[in-house]
Amino acid sequence: MSEKENSKSFMSSMMSWIDRRFPVTENLERHLTKHPVPKKVNFYYLFGALLMVVFMIQVITGIWLMMFYTNTEEGAFASIEYIMRDVEYGWLMRYMHSTGASAFFFLMYFHMFRGLLYGSYQKPKELVWLFGCFLLFLLMAEGFLGYVLPWGQMSYWAANVILSLFGAIPYIGPDLQVWIQGDFVLSGITLSRFFALHVVVVPLLMIALVVFHIFALHEVGAGNPEGVDIEKHRDAKGMPLDGAPFHPYKTFSALPAMGIFFIVFFAIVFFAPTGGGYLIEKPNFEEANFLKTPDHIAPVWYYAPFYSILRAVTFGIPFLGITSKFLGFIIFAASIAILFVVPWLDRSNVQSIRYKGIYSKIAMILFASSFITLGYLGTKPVNELRTLIAQICTIFYFAPFILMPIYTKYEKTLEVPERL
Amino acid sequence: MKKFLILLIPLSIFIYSAGENKCGSLEKCDYYSADVHDTYSLQRGLGIYMNYCSTCHTLELLRWNRLQRDLDIPETILIEDLIANPDIKIADYMTFGLPEVSAIGAPDLTLRTRVRGEDWIYTYLRTFYEDPEQLTGTNNLVYPGTSMPNILVGLQGIQTLDNDGTIKLKSEGSLSRAEFDDSMKDLVNFLAYASEPARITREKNGIFVILFFIIFTAVMWLLYREYAKEIK
Amino acid sequence: MSKKRKHIHILDGMSLYTRDRSPFYWGYLNIGGKIFKKSLKTTDRKEAEKLLFAWKNEIFSNSMNLSDDQDHIEDHDHSKQEVIVDDKRRKALLITSGIMGAVTVAGFAVPFLSAWKPSEKAKALGASVKFDLSKLQPGAMAIVEWRRTPIFVVHQTQEAIDNLPKLNSKVTDQANDVLPSSNNKFTVLKGVCTHLSCAPKYHPEIEPKAWDQDWLGGFFCPCHGSKFDLAGRVYKGVPAPINLEIPPHTFSGNTLIIGESA
Ligand code: HEM
Ligand code: FES
Numbered sequence: 001m002s003e004k005e006n007s008k009s010f011m012s013s014m015m016s017w018i019d020r021r022f023p024v025t026e027n028l029e030r031h032l033t034k035h036p037v038p039k040k041v042n043f044y045y046l047f048g049a050l051l052m053v054v055f056m057i058q059v060i061t062g063i064w065l066m067m068f069y070t071n072t073e074e075g076a077f078a079s080i081e082y083i084m085r086d087v088e089y090g091w092l093m094r095y096m097h098s099t100g101a102s103a104f105f106f107l108m109y110f111h112m113f114r115g116l117l118y119g120s121y122q123k124p125k126e127l128v129w130l131f132g133c134f135l136l137f138l139l140m141a142e143g144f145l146g147y148v149l150p151w152g153q154m155s156y157w158a159a160n161v162i163l164s165l166f167g168a169i170p171y172i173g174p175d176l177q178v179w180i181q182g183d184f185v186l187s188g189i190t191l192s193r194f195f196a197l198h199v200v201v202v203p204l205l206m207i208a209l210v211v212f213h214i215f216a217l218h219e220v221g222a223g224n225p226e227g228v229d230i231e232k233h234r235d236a237k238g239m240p241l242d243g244a245p246f247h248p249y250k251t252f253s254a255l256p257a258m259g260i261f262f263i264v265f266f267a268i269v270f271f272a273p274t275g276g277g278y279l280i281e282k283p284n285f286e287e288a289n290f291l292k293t294p295d296h297i298a299p300v301w302y303y304a305p306f307y308s309i310l311r312a313v314t315f316g317i318p319f320l321g322i323t324s325k326f327l328g329f330i331i332f333a334a335s336i337a338i339l340f341v342v343p344w345l346d347r348s349n350v351q352s353i354r355y356k357g358i359y360s361k362i363a364m365i366l367f368a369s370s371f372i373t374l375g376y377l378g379t380k381p382v383n384e385l386r387t388l389i390a391q392i393c394t395i396f397y398f399a400p401f402i403l404m405p406i407y408t409k410y411e412k413t414l415e416v417p418e419r420l
Numbered sequence: 421m422k423k424f425l426i427l428l429i430p431l432s433i434f435i436y437s438a439g440e441n442k443c444g445s446l447e448k449c450d451y452y453s454a455d456v457h458d459t460y461s462l463q464r465g466l467g468i469y470m471n472y473c474s475t476c477h478t479l480e481l482l483r484w485n486r487l488q489r490d491l492d493i494p495e496t497i498l499i500e501d502l503i504a505n506p507d508i509k510i511a512d513y514m515t516f517g518l519p520e521v522s523a524i525g526a527p528d529l530t531l532r533t534r535v536r537g538e539d540w541i542y543t544y545l546r547t548f549y550e551d552p553e554q555l556t557g558t559n560n561l562v563y564p565g566t567s568m569p570n571i572l573v574g575l576q577g578i579q580t581l582d583n584d585g586t587i588k589l590k591s592e593g594s595l596s597r598a599e600f601d602d603s604m605k606d607l608v609n610f611l612a613y614a615s616e617p618a619r620i621t622r623e624k625n626g627i628f629v630i631l632f633f634i635i636f637t638a639v640m641w642l643l644y645r646e647y648a649k650e651i652k
Numbered sequence: 653m654s655k656k657r658k659h660i661h662i663l664d665g666m667s668l669y670t671r672d673r674s675p676f677y678w679g680y681l682n683i684g685g686k687i688f689k690k691s692l693k694t695t696d697r698k699e700a701e702k703l704l705f706a707w708k709n710e711i712f713s714n715s716m717n718l719s720d721d722q723d724h725i726e727d728h729d730h731s732k733q734e735v736i737v738d739d740k741r742r743k744a745l746l747i748t749s750g751i752m753g754a755v756t757v758a759g760f761a762v763p764f765l766s767a768w769k770p771s772e773k774a775k776a777l778g779a780s781v782k783f784d785l786s787k788l789q790p791g792a793m794a795i796v797e798w799r800r801t802p803i804f805v806v807h808q809t810q811e812a813i814d815n816l817p818k819l820n821s822k823v824t825d826q827a828n829d830v831l832p833s834s835n836n837k838f839t840v841l842k843g844v845c846t847h848l849s850c851a852p853k854y855h856p857e858i859e860p861k862a863w864d865q866d867w868l869g870g871f872f873c874p875c876h877g878s879k880f881d882l883a884g885r886v887y888k889g890v891p892a893p894i895n896l897e898i899p900p901h902t903f904s905g906n907t908l909i910i911g912e913s914a
Contacts, residue, residue, distance in 0.1 A: 039651040064767055081481050081531075084618065086772035089763035091618035233687070244651045252644045255749070259637025263630055270626025274534070285534035285615070355659065415661040417669065417680060418687050483772060511776030632759070636752050643745045650737070 031218055036243030037250050038224035040420045044114035045222070047107045049254040050261050054104045055210065059203060061097040069149065071195035073188025076151035077287040095273040101143050102279050103265055105302035108136060116342070117364060119227060119351030124220045126343040131213040133340045138206050140336070143302065145198035148191060152284030153294050160186050161297060165310075165332075168325040185290065227351030228420050242420035278379070296381050304378025305371050309335050309397065311382060312390035331394070338401045345401055348408035350416050357411030363400035370396035444562035445585075446547070449539035452605065454612030456619050462491050465610025468603060470502065472571045476526035479514040482614050487514065490617055525567055533608065533615040542608045545572065546601065549579040549587050561587065576600045660697075666708060668692075668700050679704045683711060780911030785838060785903075793854045795843060798910045802843035802851055803899055804871075805908060812856065812882050815868045823885040825895055840901045840908065841884040847892035850875035856882065871896065 019025050029035075068087050070079035083090035112132065115121055121129035148159045163186060167177040182189040221231060230240040244250070274280040278301045283294040299307040313328035322330075348356055353364060370393035377390050443449035456462065466487070469479075488498045488510065498510065505516075533541055544562040548570035551559035556569040559581075570576075577593030595603065613619065660668040665682035674691060677700035681688040688711060692703045770778065778799045788794050788807045796803045813836075820826045843851050852871035861867040863877060871880040879887035884896035900913035 060764070064764060067767075068771075082771070082773060084616065085481060085486070088766045088769050088771065090767060090771075091616070091622065092763050093767065095622075248647050249651055252640070252647050255640035256637050256644050259633055259640050262633040263637065266626065266629045266633060270622055270629060273622075282535050282537060285531040414659045415667055417659060417667070418682055419689075483776065485776075486772065509776075509779060511772070511779050629759075632755075636756065639745070639749050639752050643749045646742055646745050 031214070031246070032251075033245060033247045035218060035246040036230070036240050037222045037246050038228075038230050038240075038420060039242055039244040039249065040226075041222075041224050043257070044110065044117070044225070046254060046257040047111040047114065050257060051104070051107050051111060052210070053258055053261065054100050054107060055206070057096060057100045058104065061093045061100065062199060062203070064093045065097055066199055069195075071149070071192050073151070073191060076149060076191060080150045080152075092269070095269045098280050099265060099269050099273060099275075101146065102268075102275070102300070102302060103261075104139060105143070108139060109302075112136065112339070113368065116367070117353045118223060118225050119346060119348065119353070119356075120223050121343040122346060122348075122351050123343070125217070125223065127216045128213060128220065129343055130340060131209050131216060133336075135206060135209050135213065136339070137336060138202055138209065140303070140306075142198060142202045142206065143300070145194045145202065147300065148194045149198060150284055151191060151288045152281075153286045153288055153292075154281045154284040154297070156186065156288035156290075157283075157293055157297050158299060159190075163190075165325075165329045168323065168329050170321065170326060173326075223351065224420060225352055225354065226420055227355060227416055228418070230420065233419060298379045301375060301379060304376070305374040305397075306332055306335055306378075308374040308378035308390045309394050311378075312387060312394045314387060314391075335394075335397060338398065342401065342404070345404040346408050347405050348411075348413060350413045352416070355414040355416050356408070357413055359407035359411045363404070363407065366396045367400040370394075443540060443543055444560070445564055446543065446561055449537070449543040449562065450546070452539045452542035452608060454533070454538045454605075454609045456609060456613045457623065458609065459492055461606045461609050462613055463493070464603070465606035465608070465613075466491060466502075468607045469610055473529065473607075474514075474516060476568075477529045478516070479530045479614050480528045481530040482514050482617070483511055484508070484514060485510040486617055490613070490620060529611060529614065531615050533611045538608055538612055541611060542604055545604045545607065546576070547579075547587060548573070548576075549581045550590065551581070572600075575603065662701060662704065666704060668697075668704060676700075679707055681708055681711065683708070778911070780909050783908040783910065784906060785908050786906045788838075790837075791856055793856070796908075796910060798899060801899075803910055804839070804841045804843045804854065804896075806839040806841070806854070806856075806882060808837055808839060808882060809856075811858070812869055815858070816881065816883055819868060819881050819885070822887055823881060824888050825885050838903075838908065839883055840898060840910065842897040842899050844897065845873040845875065845878055845892055846886065846894045846896060847873065847876055847878050847890075852878065852880060852896070 068083045148155045167173045230242040233241040310328045310332040313331050316322050316324040316327050374393045377386050547561035548558045558570040560566045575593045575595045578590040579587045580590045658670045667680045668677050677692050679692050692700045694700050781798050783796050790807050790809045793806045845852050850873050852873040856869040858869050869882050876891045878890040878892035886892050886895050901910045902914040
């Protein structure tokens with residue numbers, strides 16, 4: 001008994017020694033054990049935790065792939081097959097990494113859609129949302145850079161298409177493209193710098209942003225599907241009445257979610273790692289060939305909606321000297337950029353779609369269905385009808401945002417309850 | 421919220437019906453999905469590969485000893501019958517010293533099944549027909565103008581193309597149609613194996629990983645319920 | 653079928669709402685910051701409104717007696733439905749899930765650790781090598797590369813073999829007075845000094861050397877002066893602690909196979 005007490009006091013004096021120099025306990029309490037979260041949320045609120053899990057999977061499998069990967073024009077493709085065949089469990093690392101990239105986007109899109117549905121970007125969470133948007137941007141860059149690394153036909157030609165976009169910028173475009181490539185064509189020189197960006201620069205930025213994202217969130221408090229402010233009603237200890245400590249309630253709710261995620265994730269990794277050509281495309285099993293374009297270049301599914309928007313712009317603005325290619329680039333960039341300003345477009349007096357008016361609901365449905373349709377079209381070769389549909393969907397993609405200041409201000413909203 | 425989930429259903433339908441399904445001049449390839457777990461089939465496929473394909477095509481990413489291990493081939497058979505060349509080590513690749521793309525342009529076959537798809541290869545091998553206009557004397561429905569001669573003609577028999585675009589058997593080969601199709605399945609199985617040797621372990625062990633996570637989820641769910649009821 | 657959740661605003665601080673699993677309308681009142689909720693036990697909208705007003709009036713008259721404290725502190729209302737915590741069950745679940753977690757982490761670790769083992773390529777490079785002995789003259793030494801290590805293959809002269817027992821007193825490991833690694837004529841050694849991994853030099857000549865006046869042939873390591881005899885036995889009083897290592901090898905006729913033991 002006394003021994004136990006002794007060791008306890010030793011532990012606690014040790015802790016206080018550390019805490020005086022480095023606030024471990026304080027931060028644990030602040031971000032984990034005592035941090036209040038709304039006690040009633042729905043499954044949408046689990047995607048953030050899963051995103052952290054995939055991020056870790058990507059970093060760890062990525063580090064392991066890096067141990068065997070060769071970042072040269074001659075060696076890259078062969079080194080991927082080396083990983084797949086000769087390295088013990090190399091295939092698992094690679095499939096986890098490639099499936100992880102898709103999972104990352106899948107979760108990211110749901111995570112963001114949650115934000116749009118429940119107004120999670122509204123005051124005072126604007127910065128949380130902004131950091132998130134930067135993360136989306138970085139993830140898109142990261143995926144693109146990583147996609148080039150296996151140096152297959154699709155890596156090469158898809159990268160070629162995207163890099164040519166930079167060439168469309170008036171005046172500086174062609175020089176900018178050459179500068180990014182470090183060569184007059186996409187080549188091994190480009191591959192090496194993309195490798196450095198993919199494994200060091202972008203992941204580092206992402207880690208930093210994830211930290212900002214979480215810190216900002218913990219400062220202003222997590223939201224809930226009702227849009228109820230839980231801070232209003234507190235008990236004697238200052239704990240929100242509708243809140244519960246992060247640990248064990250939130251942590252333990254993330255565990256079954258993680259289990260379900262792993263079931264789906266590993267079902268893909270073990271039984272359909274190429275996802276029928278959607279996760280790893282067939283042409284990417286052929287080494288990059290400068291002289292031969294694959295018959296059909298399609299982006300991976302997670303870029304497809306944006307790629308569709310890009311392709312849907314078949315006209316320019318001649319009197320401004322804007323070619324259709326450049327206008328496509330602008331609108332493509334705008335489709336991501338518009339997400340950044342959403343917090344300032346929404347003028348509604350309620351947060352959640354549950355209490356917003358009918359226009360907001362229609363807007364959300366329009367946005368979601370056009371996003372999915374654009375994604376579908378993006379993986380298909382173009383024809384006239386598809387281009388037309390893509391153009392309409394592009395309008396429906398932007399309209400909910402552009403009109404947001406109007407309809408959110410004037411539509412009739414329902415009263416939000418006081419408590420959860 | 422269920423409305424939004426319903427929107428996802430079309431997405432899941434698109435996932436597998438991907439791409440334009442055209443198969444050369446055919447509307448669709450004959451469906452075939454390789455089975456790499458039938459070791460005898462893989463061995464038979466290897467036999468066909470060695471007899472008919474290996475004169476022109478290499479397997480530059482497959483090692484002899486890997487093949488031996490995965491296909492359960494006795495060492496003496498490997499060394500005396502399959503490699504049959506004292507200069508080749510068992511850890512070497514199955515290239516027989518051929519260049520990656522041989523003089524007549526035959527590509528390396530290791531990854532072809534992954535590039536083209538299993539159904540494509542399966543259909544391609546079975547749709548050669550007589551065509552005097554071609555250098556090789558034969559043409560193919562899936563890959564019109566292919567420069568590969570129909571080396572399997574002895575097994576399959578000579579096929580001709582009817583005016584309506586279907587294929588007819590002109591003279592019998594040594595195998596019946598069903599036997600020939602089975603052999604081609606063996607060959608595709610073998611090529612699918614060659615394109616990804618890890619597939620055998622991958623598909624075999626995946627199920628245990630998934631079962632584990634099902635149990636994991638169940639336990640974690642109970643744990644979560646246990647705590648969640650406090651804050652209901 | 654559960655009803656959709658819905659809020660119907662009546663007046664400020666007064667509303668009706670429906671709940672997921674209840675067929676009835678519920679009343680919601682906010683009176684001076686205090687919240688009241690209850691089921692109105694009716695599915696009729698009009699009726700519910702009436703009840704809500706009645707309820708409000710009732711509370712209003714009651715609340716006259718209550719102190720109107722601004723900093724009113726509310727109770728955790730979930731504590732109303734007393735939760736009985738089964739500590740045993742909880743502990744069992746915590747332990748099971750802890751074990752599950754540990755198994756998961758260990759399971760994840762296996763492939764990552766295995767990936768560091770020599771790959772098939774490394775094994776292929778590390779496979780055994782063959783060496784044709786017929787061209788190696790007596791007294792000559794060949795260096796064969798195996799696993800990126802120099803392997804010394806010495807064809808011993810009869811004189812060298814006869815000299816070996818004479819060195820028994822000078823070497824650490826006297827027992828080995830026969831050629832330890834030979835088919836009587838050939839010695840196969842790893843050309844790696846057992847001190848700090850330099851490559852020792854082959855000095856078969858029997859003549860006084862700077863490092864040894866009575867040199868009977870052997871290996872001398874230039875790095876820190878370790879001495880070995882022709883059979884690879886280490887001399888006493890040198891930095892190297894043990895004999896030169898013998899790689900696994902076998903003889904098949906005139907062919908030496910390094911990397912496979914007999
Ligand atoms: C953070 C999010 C990340 C995403 C979304 C991502 C995405 C990708 C993608 C799509 C590929 C191509 C996969 C394929 O077709 O095989 C790839 C390859 C690669 N990634 Fe990442 N990655 C991420 C993080 C990392 C990190 C942190 C590292 C290293 C520290 C890393 C190292 C690699 C390497 C070495 C490859 C090339 C090998 C291969 O293609 O299999 N990645 N990545
Ligand atoms: S390394 Fe040979 S004597 Fe030190």
